[in-house]
Amino acid sequence: MVFSKRLFSTFVLPFILLFSFSQVSAQVLLTNQILDLRSESSFGKEIHKWSFKPGDSPRVTENTEDDFYLDEDEGEIKAHVFSYAQPNLDESVRTGWISGFQIQTGWDKVTDGDGELYFPSFFDYMEKYKGYGWYRTEITITSSDIQNKFKSRNLSLRLGQISQADAVYWNGKYIGGTGLLLDTDTNVQLEDKSLYSDKIRFYRIPFHLLKIDEPNVLAVRVYAKYPLSPGLSHDKFYISSYKYSERAEYWNDFKKIFVIVLTILLGCFYLYWQFLFRNEENATIYFSLGSIFMALNTLFQSQIIYSILSDGFWIKKLEYVTWVGLVHFLFNFIVRFAHVRSGWIKLTNRYIDGAGIVSAIVVLLSPNLLFLSKYFFYWSFFTILLGGALFYILFLGRKIPSMGTVSFGFFAFIMLMLNDIFVEMQWEWFPSHTYVKDYAFAAFTISVALSIVKNMIDSRKMVEKQKEEKERLSRYFSPAVMETIVADNIKLGGEEKDIATLFSDIVGFTTFAEKNPPGVVLSHLNTIFESLSDLIFHYSATLDKFIGDAIMAFWGAPKQTDLDAYHAIACAVDMQKKMVEINEQLGLEPGTFRLRIGVNFGEAIVGNIGSVKRMDYTVIGDAVNTAARLESHGIPGKVAVSEAAFLAAGGEKYIEYEDTKELNLKGKSEPVKVYFVTKVLPRD
Template sequence: MVSLQRHFFLIYTFLFLILPISLPAQVLFTGQILDLRTQKSFGASGQKWSFRPGDSPLVKAEGKFSQGEDDPDFDSVRPLHFANAQIQLGDEVKNGWISGFQIQTSWDKVRDGDGEIYFPDFSDYVSKYKGYGWYRTEILITKEDLRSKFKSRYLTLRLGQISQADAVYWNGTFIGSSGLSIDTPDNTILDDKSLFADKTRFYRIPASLVKTDETNILAIRVFAKYPLSPGLSHDKFYISSQKYSERAEYWNDFKKIFVIVLTLLLGSFYLYWQFLFRRDEHATIYFSIGSIFMAINTLFQSQIIYSILNDGFWIKKIEYAAWIALVHFLFNFVVQFAQVHKGWIKKANIAVDVMGLLAFGSVFFLPDLYTLSKFFFYWSFVTILLGLSLCYIIFLGRKIPSMGTVSFGIFIMIILIMNDVLVEMQLDIYPGETFVKDYAFAGFSVSVALSIIGNMVASRKLVEKQKEEKDRLSRYFSPEVMETIVNDSIKLGGEERDIATLFSDIVGFTTFSEKNPPAVVLANLNTIFESLSELIFEYSATLDKFIGDAIMAFWGAPKKTDLDAYHAVACAVEMQKKMILINEQLGLPPDTFRLRIGVNFGEAIVGNIGSVRRMDYTVIGDAVNTAARLESHGVPGKVAVSEAAFLAAGGDKFLKYEESRELMLKGKAEPVKVYFVTEVLPRT
């Protein structure tokens, strides 16, 4: 387990070190894709793009729009023809383009050659250009590229996170959009539900529109209503074969589904495990509910949700609300898991609960996407502060099993969340360009999985230890009595109960011991005790102790039944019959060993008797002493049953006896009537 945690630590340390370098750059295998980013890796230039602020004027076009016979999935419609999307730019739109414009950086952060930001004030940009802008680039695809690199003439354009709406044109022809549509008029202000800030776009390029060995024109109309990384910012932008893009899209969805399924399974399994071993803890509830919100948050970050709910504003609302609930429940999970929910920590936890509840409810009442995004942006810092405060709680609960693994998962999640916050800020000092929240979820899930594995191993050892304890106890008690003792159902101290007590003594064993070596004596004694003990356990008795060559057993504790006296007498009769077989088994003459047995029934004190360091579960009292006297005054080969035990066992209706006597027993002022029972009749 230690080795597993060490490997886990090394892997995540390595990922953390390379995240700022390799993940944001997304350096891809260019043998299968055509990378469209202006910056493929740090210090290396990429595709050349131009940018023109504002929307495009319309140009007159006759006829209907058709994608060609090669792509029947595209319907024929009458589109709007934008001048900026044409293959050849007209005189009215040739001017105003900014060449070398960066994508993967929002347009309000792109700098010119002098280091000045082109559009520093977003509100001025919206006022002047209505939030629209156009990107344009030239792409050269050869026949050799289709044959050896793409290995297909059916291509797909992948656009990463675009804020906040777009429409795409290939060689002047509309091929798809998100938020905008083919007939959205110029300078139209979209409502918030049409803004898809984090959606990854996949647009199929009709094969009939792909030109080989000459320039293709890709034009993208973008709209940003709020200063939320406007334009082509973050993530990957490339052209690939349709098969490759389907695999990429499938893999992106698979990662989301994997996280969803993993968290739900972990939550369910952890709930089962905690209820199985720690019924008094609330940590299980918090983690299980948190895993549900983790799954919801991941689902609403996936591309799957856009095909179900076509409202970008509500998608973000539910995503953010689920994240706030997730943080709240995970915080409570760690506090409960660390078992430090007392004093000022309890009061602080209540304050966090109230704050989380208010934040969760507030999300659904925020009026627009910008307010929602800024609210969540600042709440991300609250998340980080809560995560850092957990360090002290983790320190207090450091002795809790598996706390180290869980705390490391929390640390990884905080680091990766900070990456997303810094990417959103697009600071020059932080070159990251890729959101990694999925990795944060996965990292925490893996850490909890490791903690569950660790706890399962510890639980397995505990079960094995309990099994060994049961095996040890089975040498002294019947299975029913043993289960009662293991479950700690026996009360400390003693209590009065009606008890049936049996004493037996081996007649002839002293003489046998004088004539045989000690090893032979011990072997024979163990054989006798083993056979008689099994018989006693069959009758659900508590085997109290071995006293030399004598046995003491009792019925009525810790479990009491109406047949305790009956079982005691029946067991005694069977023991006499068993003794005849034992002599044969040992190869000894008949009657070499015989039993004297006494059985009594009456009130006695039963419980754990002794001291704190050494105690026995036994019975004491006059009824027990009477049974011992009956055995000592008994007849070898016969069962002496007191009148109290005889009547409690059912009397002559179920017991047959050869004679009855009145015996004067030591310590008794009056004689005791004794029945010498020879047979016990069956009863239900």
């Protein structure tokens, strides 16, 4: 809870405040380096006046100027000259212009002084004017503007999103176009692939066409085939220095590339996280796929894509397909992240996945841009319903760690998506004209990233805690048993295995304990056990238990090898050598403490023996009892090895001994042959 409050105050609250301010001041450019051309007012100050003329312009037939451009297929083509683009309008084309016409609002949304729509029916407009219209405005650029504002005579014109094609003229000369070329004839109906409603236009103003301290005429020929916010309807419109616009265009591309690279990296990171830590779940996989689709969606929204594809219709199709995939992957992510197991939610999720597949197919098979846009517009309201369902799912999974963080991000995601829907609808009460899809997903991504980071921190703490637990358990259990305990793979029961068992007892310790204080006795015993335990672990044994001053260890479980008997005998020999060193280390006379060691090899039961509440990982059976009897009948300072262990270790080829005996052991009907081993030879 504390983490969520800190997150809200540190990240979410400033983001909401910044977003709220951007909605209020979306039309205000806080810079003195541009000349704003938008027609709306800010702080009571009129920004710019435009005029609008429905329909296409007649061509100028008598024209002596020769404007040509080179077409790769057609060769040299002469430009068409339009009457509406001329600096001075002839008497025949001066009438019919609507002055004070607002840009940043589709021409089918603009009202006159009485509040009546100028063009209430786009289809009537299309039938009468073939979808064409012209915007005109006069721009006076002073010497002071050149010197103080632009600091350059190389100027650039930025026109935001124009629906759906345009050609731009400066003082009667064509300076650029998108969809409409300078030789596009009057009333020509363009194909959908030539419609670019989302492309931001940057047109350089030729130096020789620029007039200083006198009016410049900007004329924009627009074409809208469908009722999708026709005309100059979105974003920023201004004049700036070419260097400034170049930086702005570079910054827009940089933001898109940054989002693309970041989301792909996040997707790859979440996949890595999935395979590394969360193999039992697939929530992170869905978020990874969502991140990748967001990267693709950002690419198809960016200006970069126009240098790759020239078909505006297919760019829009691919953008919508990636957006459909993004929404459905995020829905699946949250359902799985919240660990919602209800049957009806699973069934609903399947239907939603099916709807996503159908939506993607419909988008790809859309016959025209109008059908595509309308379908996606209504599908956007479907995503709002999904958002409402996800809020309920988030509520059900509210106890999941980090769910609060993800919920904040999802809430910001939904709110910013609503912004884009309202912008598309161009409702007058909603002041924004800017799409914020990238920022919407970024807000959600940041929240999920923070939750992942928090989970990583918690996992790191868990790993540290597990490490401390291992260190604590290592004082009581052998490494193999400790790993079994930590992995929580413990259950009652056992299995038969060939086990090498070692028993050792300290000779002389009882006498020492009678003559010394308990503290000294305990200190010496701990020193002996620590040294011998390290040696036993060195030979990969399982240290079963300490029995008074005795040690029991075995080889062959949990891991079994062909060298178990060999390692048991080698360890026993080294323990006898180590006991000599321990006496010296404790400052005792040689032989004060000696070891009696017995080693046997044979079939035994190994496993967790006891009860559910209290169990020991140990070995039982006749082979174990025989090892204990060998130790009790052994000779101090010697290693007593049964014939079974001697042969399993490789016999005389690897084991040297000084004597053999036949011992009658308790519980054995036949004598047991015992080898008193002195040396173990190295093996390959």
